[in-house]
Amino acid sequence: MQRERLTSERIRKLELPSNIKQVFLWDTEAPRLAVRATAGSKSFIFESKLNRGTIRRTIGDVRAWVLEDARNEARRLQTLIDQGIDPRELERDKKEAKAAAKAAKFAAEQEAERRKHFTLKALCEAYCENLKGKGKAKSARDALSAFNCHVFSTEHAETTAGEVTPHQIAGIVRSVFETGKERTAGILRNYLVAAYNAARRAPFDPTILSKLIDFQITTNPADPVPAIGVNRGERTLTPEELKEYMDALGDTPVEQMLRLHIYAGGQRMIQISRAKASDYATDTGTLRLWDSKGKRRTAREHLIPLAAKGKAILKALSAGKAPDTKLFNSERAAGDRIAEIREKMGGPYFDTRDLRRTCETMLAGMGITKETRAHLLSHGLGGVQDAVYDKHAYTKEKRSALEAWEAKLAEIIEGKPEKRKNVTSITKRKKAA
Known part of the structure; x- marks a missing residue:
């Protein structure tokens, strides 16, 4: 085993004999550090033993690493081994953690995108589209008109549909009721109940527009809002x-x-x-x-x-x-x-x-x-x-x-x-x- 104090000049002069695939030059200052020369490249490597097994890790190309940084990295790896830690397992754990973090970030971005598109407003519009597809064009127009007037202009319109609360639905309906439009408030409440029920049933009912499945609705926040009783019409002409x-x-x-x-x-x-x-x-x-x-x-x-x-x-x-x-x-x-x-x-x-x-x-x-x-x-x-x-x-x-x-x-x-x-x-x- 050739061992010398590594210097930039000695690393430069290290050559690979024509009949050998690789050659090592070991450092005296950091005994576990070596330069390995192969055909066309030279790299800093670390080698040590743990539990009677040899551990060899490539630190990096000599052109990318400063010698002193390579020595510090070798000392760090040896410290881990002295503590009974396999650097390879530690690196695998880091890679897995990095991959998990990347996947979590991607999922978060996807969820943010979904939240941006699957809003209360979008749910109401999809419900009206579902009505139209069932041949109920007038009901679709009436529902969309009610949503336009009393839902889309509220602060909750851009809230993710699945995160809308019963209190928010009640607030929307109440704001209409308190203007004296009792019948309109009752109709609006019923439209909201129907829209959420359609989205909730969509994954299981093939007759409902598949677009509603993507809203991932599992509960109906409009259900707790009681129906508003409106006096039936009594007017008849003489x-x-x-x-x-x-x-x-x-x-x-x-x-x-x-x-x-x-x-x-x-x-x-x-x-x-x-x-x-x-x-x-x-x-x-x-x-x-x-x-x-x-x-x-x-x-x-x-x-x-x-x-x-x-x-x-x-x-x-x-x-x-x-x-x-x-x-x-x-x-x-x-x-x-x-x-x-x-x-x-x-x-x-x-x-x-x-x-x-x-x-x-x-x-x-x-x-x-x-x-x-x-x-x-x-x-x-x-x-x-x-x-x-x-x-x-x-x-x-x-x-x-x-x-x-x-x-x-x-x-x-x-x-x-x-x-x-x-x-x-x-x-x-x-x-x-």
């Missing part, structure tokens, strides 16, 4: 008010839509506004609407066998129109016209829901059975009996009801009582059978 309303309707498309709304028994305005020319069968006088209200996965076909006045309106509107052409204006246009008429009439407030309630209340007063009214107005049909077992179309009953209803309207509008056709009672029909 016969005199209904006459004044009908007299105010002209012949514009939107007013024809409003007139049909009444002659058809108070159907939902949003469904009427979607009707196309192909939805009216001139041979039978039947209008087809699509009812997507509630939790239906697909819209339910809702057929309305119109009486004379309703047929006349649709015959004129559908004449010469392409099958895919819409028959009426939008629901918003209808609401605007109702507001204009209401303002001229004065008196208590009313809207399309009140008009629908008026129609059904008067139909009930005429003796039209609850079952027939339910099928005519497409509500309360979600039970097992109606959804699975009762497949009767109720066409005859609905047509009789609308014929009687037009006669009743004639009495109201013209003041000339007309003989009403008998309406087949469901109870009597069953007894006769």
Whole structure:
């Protein structure tokens, strides 16, 4: 073993014989330090023994290390061995710790990126997109409007959705409630509950938009916020008010839509506004609407066998129109016209829901059975009996009801009582059978 006090000059002059793969020059000042020369390179190395085993570590290239630094590194390594510590294991531990720290940093960056994108605002928008994908375009628009007005402008909009607390949700809802908008506050609370529930179920429900899975929602912070009870509408128009309303309707498309709304028994305005020319069968006088209200996965076909006045309106509107052409204006246009008429009439407030309630209340007063009214107005049909077992179309009953209803309207509008056709009672029909 060649041993000399290492100097820069001696390291420079160290040469590798042609017949040898490597040669060592050991230092006298730091006995465990050597310079190893191989083909094309020279490096500082450390060699010692631990538990009867040889430990050799490469310190580094002689061009990158100052000699004195190499000696200090050799002394440090020997100190570890004197303490019974294997430098190789220590280095492995450091590498593993460094790798773990790097992985943790990457995960933290990824989480920060996720937190930045998966906010309360993003959750609300994804929920509306989910509604739209299920064919509930109006519900999607209504929900997005509520979120725009009352959520997106709050300090919590950019909070990570999974970190929003019940107290924060309650604060959002309370701020709306305290302005006197009780119904709006209740609707907003319900939308927030539904948005979080959709995200929570998304990993397990293939019918829910997969984008909601990424929010990683496991709890619903809106659940603890109690539902806000709102008084159900009680407003019905008197016969005199209904006459004044009908007299105010002209012949514009939107007013024809409003007139049909009444002659058809108070159907939902949003469904009427979607009707196309192909939805009216001139041979039978039947209008087809699509009812997507509630939790239906697909819209339910809702057929309305119109009486004379309703047929006349649709015959004129559908004449010469392409099958895919819409028959009426939008629901918003209808609401605007109702507001204009209401303002001229004065008196208590009313809207399309009140008009629908008026129609059904008067139909009930005429003796039209609850079952027939339910099928005519497409509500309360979600039970097992109606959804699975009762497949009767109720066409005859609905047509009789609308014929009687037009006669009743004639009495109201013209003041000339007309003989009403008998309406087949469901109870009597069953007894006769």
